[in-house]
Amino acid sequence: MTEPKILRDEALTGRDEVGGLVVDWAVVCHVGRVREANEDAALALPGRYIVADGMGGHDSGELASEAALLTLAEAEIGDGPEATRARVGELLIQAQDRIGELGSETGRRAGTTATGVVLAAEDETPQWVAFNIGDSRTYLFTAGELRQVSVDHSQVQELVAAGFLTPAEARVDSRRNVITRALGAGMAVPVADYFSFPAKPGDTILLCSDGLDGELTDDEIAVILEASPDNQIAAAALVEAALESGAHDNVTVTVLSVVAESAAEGPEAAAAEELEA
Numbered sequence: 001m002t003e004p005k006i007l008r009d010e011a012l013t014g015r016d017e018v019g020g021l022v023v024d025w026a027v028v029c030h031v032g033r034v035r036e037a038n039e040d041a042a043l044a045l046p047g048r049y050i051v052a053d054g055m056g057g058h059d060s061g062e063l064a065s066e067a068a069l070l071t072l073a074e075a076e077i078g079d080g081p082e083a084t085r086a087r088v089g090e091l092l093i094q095a096q097d098r099i100g101e102l103g104s105e106t107g108r109r110a111g112t113t114a115t116g117v118v119l120a121a122e123d124e125t126p127q128w129v130a131f132n133i134g135d136s137r138t139y140l141f142t143a144g145e146l147r148q149v150s151v152d153h154s155q156v157q158e159l160v161a162a163g164f165l166t167p168a169e170a171r172v173d174s175r176r177n178v179i180t181r182a183l184g185a186g187m188a189v190p191v192a193d194y195f196s197f198p199a200k201p202g203d204t205i206l207l208c209s210d211g212l213d214g215e216l217t218d219d220e221i222a223v224i225l226e227a228s229p230d231n232q233i234a235a236a237a238l239v240e241a242a243l244e245s246g247a248h249d250n251v252t253v254t255v256l257s258v259v260a261e262s263a264a265e266g267p268e269a270a271a272a273e274e275l276e277a
């Protein structure tokens with residue numbers, strides 16, 4: 001198998017037929033307006049869509065986010081939610097080990113966040129298993145409502161949960177970059193959070209690094225998603241808005257949605273294919 005392609009400093013869209021579904025996706029990974037290096041990266045493989053935000057300076061952050069994504073690319077599709085969670089958990093530990101080796105090569109504390117979704121198709125009701133380590137985010141946009149699925153592993157999130165900060169205050173707090181979990185970066189063995197929800201047409205999933213939600217509020221993100229006719233336009237518009245706001249950090253966005261069941265699986269999907277042809 002050829003090594004999967006890591007997306008960095010580029011925009012790419014695609015359509016995957018996987019697990020009886022058709023998934024449309026768009027990725028934009030941008031260095032931003034301030035940073036010299038882009039330590040963010042994204043992976044888009046059929047049924048596996050992940051964003052990672054590396055840290056460590058010099059090459060460490062780039063290598064760490066890349067190592068995490070290459071490891072997580074080995075997640076299997078369609079095992080069902082339980083097995084998928086277990087497999088992702090194993091891969092996160094492998095990623096941590098791989099990043100630890102990078103750290104000892106460079107003498108730096110390479111680390112990375114990772115969040116994303118893996119398709120855990122099971123019988124009639126395919127599920128997304130979302131996972132998270134760090135402060136990159138997985139959102140679900142459904143029926144015009146944006147909901148953050150992942151919970152940030154960050155100091156300000158803990159202060160929000162304890163009632164000491166509002167989410168609006170957290171966005172501008174000087175401690176906002178302090179994360180409490182990561183792969184590598186001298187952290188303990190990674191324990192991810194997992195969230196499962198049905199993979200169904202009409203819902204849009206947004207994955208992003210903090211370079212997006214550091215610049216835009218959830219309301220601003222929702223307005224852009226609502227106004228965008230497709231995922232490619234949505235991803236481009238979100239990054240454009242972050243750039244207009246100053247893009248103080250690298251900004252990476254993946255927008256994906258189930259557009260139909262595979263043509264082989266149902267008459268509705270077949271009709272949709274004909275319309276497009």
Ligand SMILES: [Mn+2]
Pocket residue numbers: 053209210211249250
């Ligand atoms: Mn970042």
